[in-house]
Each structure stands twice: as C-alpha cells, then as structure tokens.
Amino acid sequence: MNITFAKDNKTVALKEFLAMNITFTKEDKTLTLKEFLDFLNDVIPKRRGFTVLSSPVHFSAEAGKKYIRIVESYHGSRSVYCFLDMEGNIYKSATWKAPAKHVRGSLFDKDFSLNIGLDTYGARYLK
Numbered sequence: 001m002n003i004t005f006a007k008d009n010k011t012v013a014l015k016e017f018l019a020m021n022i023t024f025t026k027e028d029k030t031l032t033l034k035e036f037l038d039f040l041n042d043v044i045p046k047r048r049g050f051t052v053l054s055s056p057v058h059f060s061a062e063a064g065k066k067y068i069r070i071v072e073s074y075h076g077s078r079s080v081y082c083f084l085d086m087e088g089n090i091y092k093s094a095t096w097k098a099p100a101k102h103v104r105g106s107l108f109d110k111d112f113s114l115n116i117g118l119d120t121y122g123a124r125y126l127k
Helices: 014-019 033-047
Strands: 002-005 010-013 023-026 029-032 057-063 067-074 077-085 089-093 099-106
Touching (some): 029 033, 033 067, 033 077
Antiparallel strands (some): 002 010, 067 077, 077 089
C-alpha cells in the first residue's frame, strides 16, 4: 500500500510513512526519527565525498514491530544502515530483517553516536 503526499508529490510505502511520526524520549530530551534521517542525509554523503544535492545516497526508515530499519539507497540498491529500537538505541544489522544483539550507540549521544557507534557506512563492530 502506498500513500501519496500531494505537498511534494512523493509516494512512500505505508511502513515508511508510519516511521516518520516516531519520537524518542529520554529523560527530558525528545528527538524525532525525521531529525535522525535529516542528519544522515546531510552528513553521510559529505563524508563519502558527495555534495548533498548531487548525492546518490539517501536514507529512509521502515517501521517494524520491535525495531526501525534505517535503509540506505545508493544507485538503486538498498542495504541496512542500522536498526533502532523504540528507546533510541542503535544496533548493527545482522541480516536485512534483524539487528545484531548488542547496542552500538544511542540517538541521544552527541551527533547521534557518529564516530562512537556509527560511522560512514553503518553501525560499528564491537571492539
């Protein structure tokens, strides 16, 4: 099932649409999934040597029952960048459908855990 947004004529799948309305709260800080995706779409292409306007890299989210899959699209290919749980914890992907067992970072860390639990190509391996 697809939903069409008349505002920007963009068609997205229902699970992507539902993911966009997710918020994460920890203590007195609240973040939205959209803020995280905007950050990735701005910072990661620059780290890979692209300008934001000419970047073939795009990040989107798909909500599941327990986890949110962050998907990287690059020249028509799609891969999992990372998984998030509903508390804002970041996980490396084990497969397309499932995260690895251990938390790699948090959305509430500085720069969404970039250089801590995330790097240019996804969640980091454990040391």
